[in-house]
Amino acid sequence: MEFRLLGSVHLLSASGELVRLNRRMERLVLAVLLLEPGRVITTDRLIDLLWREAPPAAARTTLQTLVSRIRTALRSAGGDDQLVRLVAHGQGYLLQVQPDTVDLHRFRRLVDAARTIDDPGLRSARLTAALELWRGPALADAADGDLREQLCGGLEESRFAALSDRIDADLEAGRHSELIPELSRLAHEHPMRERLSGQLMLALHRSGRRADALAAYRRTREILVAELGLEPGSELRGLAASIITDREGPAVDADEASGNAATAEARAGSAARVEHPARSVVPAQLPPALAGFVGRTAYLRDLSDLLVERAGGPAVPPSMPICVIAGTAGIGKTALAVTWAHQVRHRFPDGQLHVNLRGFDPNGSSTSPGEALRGFLEALHIPTRQVPPGVEAQTGLYRSLLADKRVLILLDNARDAEQVRPLLPASPGCLVLVTSRNVLSGLVATEGAVPMRLDLPSAAEASELLARRVGAERIAAGSSAVEDIITRCARLPLALAIVAARAATKPSLTIEELATELSQYAHDLDAFDGEEAITQLRTVFSWSYRTLSVGAAHLFRLLGLHPGPDVSVSAAAGLAGVDPHQVRPLLAELVRVHLIAEHPPGRYAFHDLLAAYAAELVHTHDCDADRRDARHRLLDHYLQSAYRAALLLEPRRDPIELATPLVEGPAEDFVDPDRAMEWFADERPVLLAAIPHAASTGFDRHAWQLAWTLSTFYNRQGRWPELITALDGILRLADRSGQAHIHRLLGLSHAHLGHDDSACTHLQQALDLTKAVGDRTGQANVHHNLTWLYAREKRDREALVHARQALDLYQATNHRAGQARMLNAVAWLHVRIGNHQEAVTHCRHALIMLEEIEDRPGQANSWDTLGYAFHHLGRYEQATIAYQRALDLFRLDGDRFHEADTLAHLGETQCVTGATEKARRTWQRALRIFHEIGHADAGQLQAKLAQLDRDPTSLPKPGLSR
Structure with missing residues (x-):
């Protein structure tokens, strides 16, 4: 059976015959279910789509009839009930189909696969095959224009991106002359897409038609100047210059100047070819299988009972199985889960996901659901910049990606049910294993999880574990001492593994000698309090140490000072005060004796019991001065690394003078902003723990400067409450300059959350402090922030005073980035006051300067302001183009707040031109983002949507100010 959505909605039987769905509403319901196969589409949503105004009283009955007719059509097409199922589920309907039977999903798979191919000819062929699936506008006979845009708005842009990628491949393959007719037609149809203009110019130039290439450039320039009052982007201008001098410029790298969604997808696809050659590889995140695992046969059998055999091969039950393996620390929960997961992973062809939730980390650095979700999304090939910031949105994306897939998910070391719930997929084909010291009764009660309490291994199993790892002959030769070793290890697998590692590294020692050596450390060691069955575990740890x-040994003790959940090689080197190449063998030695574990590669973590033991040792064996120096080196490493990453993310950010390092230690280096963002995401739990750790141990300057380095990352992710908590805890510790920075960051964070009074107080304090220390650039920055805050409060003339003060200070200090941004701010305020043409002039000056200094976020803001000015001048088409430019640039930077803000502006332009349905959808998109990041503007936008629903005629008309 085959389904077609890329054109008219068709259902083809297995024999290739067309099965008719005679009614448009039937085709629409089928199409909506096929757009998201395996996901429940609620009845309310289907009714809203079918009857877009007021649904009839019998809407639900009619919907049931439509679903019944679709089921009849599926049966007549010969659908296999195991492969194609349309079922009622909860408050809606779910259609289970193989994604490759739907042309839309096949198109996406072909495009993704093409972007991993280096050979341009093969890449072009794959993209051509994808494009040939299109037979017209998506859902052509099921949805009209507005509804089609609502359901498939991004599809047409994806189609255009694939077309542009195919042209890139053909250019790379040397098919220049063949492309000219097609490119000429496309450039005529889309005159403002600079990427197309660049491709046409390149094809003409490489075909020996330099004059025609330059004429194409002139046409594009004339259109852009006439419509927007702006020159083409720097890449297109550079390409024209290279053609004039007979040098080939960056050809298709003119993409970025066009600022459209096709550009972003094309550039992402190009990057994928370079950085991710194996995007089609399924995730396989399970830790390595344990070669020495023995016993536990009853538990393994119980786990296997979660799976059932059905006709056609192994499968899982219709409802998603969840199993919670509970037991005391060190009892072998993870070993059991990992061993069984490896035994059955072949039943989960779409991959295995794993995360250590660190629910009982002694430093309190547990993994949040958001952190775990971001890791899973990365494993599922979602680029970091495309991961939404809110946990709810991340969960939705995660569940969508796993729909109709069979994936095994191992959630290790969970604290409670709330830590687990967002990580549960919705697909019945998945299986979830959870390990915890607690039974997690909440999951058992509400999600139907199966509890499994793990007991200590028997004495026979403990003996077998030693025999497997040490050798059966050695165990048999020392049978009289084996029982003593097992008793001292309290039958805990963790302790037994440490003893076995010691025996393996000393093959000359007999088992009796090992037992004697172990007993020597028993008399002077206390027991761990509050842990079941591990009264002599400290003895085993000490013996191995x-x-x-x-x-x-020195490194092991120092790791007890580390505040985060795990440590990288370079951070461990900083902590120990040695070079990374010197610390690697020390880490390897600790891994060999099972005192730390390496997972993932390059990052090292303790079992939480061992972390507590290392902390005891460092406070017993190392003096205060040595501990302070180690902390100093560690904090230096994180501060130096984070500072480099922060400036890479925001190169024009005004620098600060870092705390003096104790020694020149190893710091991380980053090749690009994406790697810096990834590093912040990876190290965020460590850095968050390092800030209060620095404050509580006397490193005040490190504390506030670490917070400073995190602010750009937090702002892009919309994590303002988290940033406020970190800053509030260290404000009193900083010097006056540091306090000024902290007050400014607090002011901005409170402003984003709508706490205007608190924001104003903090910014005024920051202004007073910058004046006191003579920091004119700092004063300008605060005036800039007050400009924005007063403008939010509609105090436009006061805002303009601050804007002009900031502009004067930036000019006095020759701060070009600040000047450019304040030109944009002045333009914005002129719009608000009513000087619209003057605003356009300031925007154009700002955009020229921002492009010169390559300030993409500043350009995005200026495009938004220009759109706002055009709107008030009644030039709505130009306003829409400018807003789209701004949106694409904000999305490239992952700037969620400003994306939503610009969507709100775009919606007003759509509204005043009568496109109320477009405005509704645009505002709904903005509202979702505002809710996800917890922004105060959500309330205002909600009110506008409510007004639109009540009385569309009451909203502004063309020519009226907002």
């Missing part, structure tokens, strides 16, 4: 080399 005393076998370490001096360097490894």
Whole structure:
């Protein structure tokens, strides 16, 4: 069976015959279900789409009839009930089909696959095959223009991006002359897409038609100047210059100047070819299988009972199985889960996901659901910049990606049910394993999880574990001592593994000698309090620790000072005060004796019991001065690394003078902003723990400067409450300059959350402090922030005073980035006051300067302001184009707040031109983002949507100010 959505909605039987759906409403319901196969589409949503104004009283009955007719059509097409199922589920309907039977999903798969191919000819062929699936506008006979845009608005842009990618591939393959007719037609149809203009210019130039290439450039320039009052982007101008001098310029790298969604997708696809050659590889995140695992056969059998055999091969039950493996620390929960997961992973062809939730980390650095979701989304090939910031949105994306897939998910070391729930997929084909010290009764009660309490292994299993790892002959030769070793290890697998590692590294020792050596450390060691069955575990730890080399023992103790959940090689080197190449063998030694574990590669973590033991040792064996120096080196490493990453994310950010490092230690280096964002995401739990750790141990300057480095990352992710908490805790510790920075960051964060009084107080304090220390650039920055805050409060003339003060200060200090941004701010305020043409003039000056200094966020803001000015001048088409430019630039930077803000502006332009349905959808998109990031503007936008629903005629008409 085959389904077609890319054109008219068709259903083809297995024999290729067309099965008719005679009514448009039937075709629409089928299409909506096929757009998101495997996901429940609520009855309310289907009714809203079918009857877009007031649904009839019998809407639900009619919908049931439509679904019944679709089921009849599916049966007549010969659909296999195991592969194609349309079922009622909860408050809606769910259609289960194989994604490759739907042309839309096949198109997306072909495009993704093409972007991993290096050979341009093969890449072009794959993209051509994808494009040939299109037979016309998507859902052509099921939805009209507005509804089609609502359901498939991004599809046409994806189609255009694939077309542009195919042209890139053909250019790369040398098919220049063949492309000219097609490119000429496309450039005529889309005159403002600079990417197309660049491709046409390149094809003409490489075909020996330089004059025609330059004429194409002139046409594009004339249109852009006439419509927007702006020159083409720098890349297109550079290409024209290279053609004039007979040098080939950056050809299709003219993409970015066009600022459209096709550009972003094309550039992302190009990057994928370079950085992610294996995008089609399914995730396989399970930790390595444990070679020495023995016993636990009854538990393994119970786990296997979660799976059932059905006709056609192994499968899982219709409802998603969840199993919670509970037991005391060190009892082997993770080992059991990982072992069984490896045994059954072949039943989950779409991959395995794993995360250590660190629910009982002694430093309190547990993994939040958001952190875990971002890791899973990365494993599922979602670029970091495309991951939404809110946990709810991340969960929705995660569940959408797993729809109709069979994936095994291992959630290790969970604290409670709330930590787990957002990580549960909705697909019945998935299976979830959870390990915890608690039974997680909430999951058992509400999600139907199966509880499994893990007991200590039997003495026979403990003996077998030692035999497997040490050797059966050695165990048999020392049978009289084996029982003593097992007793001292309290039958805990963690302790037994440490003893076995010691025995493996000393093959000359007999088992009796090992037992004697172990007993020597029992008399002077206390028991761990509050842990079941591990009264002598500290003995085992001590015995293993005393076998370490001096360097490894020192590093193990120092790791007890580390505030975060895991540590990188370079951070461990900073902590120990050695080079990374010197610390690697020490880390390897600790791994060999099972005192730390390496997972993922390059990052090292303790079992939480071992972390507590290392912390005891460092406070017992190392003096205060040595501990302070180690902390100093560690904090230096994180501060230096984070500072580099912050300036890479925002190169024009005014620098600060960092705390003096104790020594020149290893710091991370980053090749591009994406890697810096990834590093912040990876290290965020460590950095968050490092800030209060620095404050509580006397490193005040490190504390506030670490918070400073995190602000750009937090702002892009919309994590303002988290930033406020971190800043509030260290405000009193900083010097006056540091306090000025903190007050400014607090003011901005409170303003984003709508706490205007608190924001104004903090910004005024920041202004007073910058004046006191003579920091004119700092004063300008605060005036800039007050401009924005007063403008939010509609105090436009006061805002303009601050804007002019900021502009004067930036000019006095020759701060070009500040000047450019304040030109934009002045333009914005002129719009608000009513000087619209003057605003356009300021915007154009700002855009020229912002492009010169390559300030993309500043350009995005100026495009938004220009759109606002055009709107008030009644030039609505130009306003729409400018807003779209701004949106594409904000999305490239992952700037969620400003994306939503610009969507709100665009919706007003659509509204005043009578496109109320477009405005509704645009505002709904903006509202979702505002809700996700917790922004105060959500309330205002909600009110506008309510007004639109009540009385569309009451909203502004063309020519009226907002």
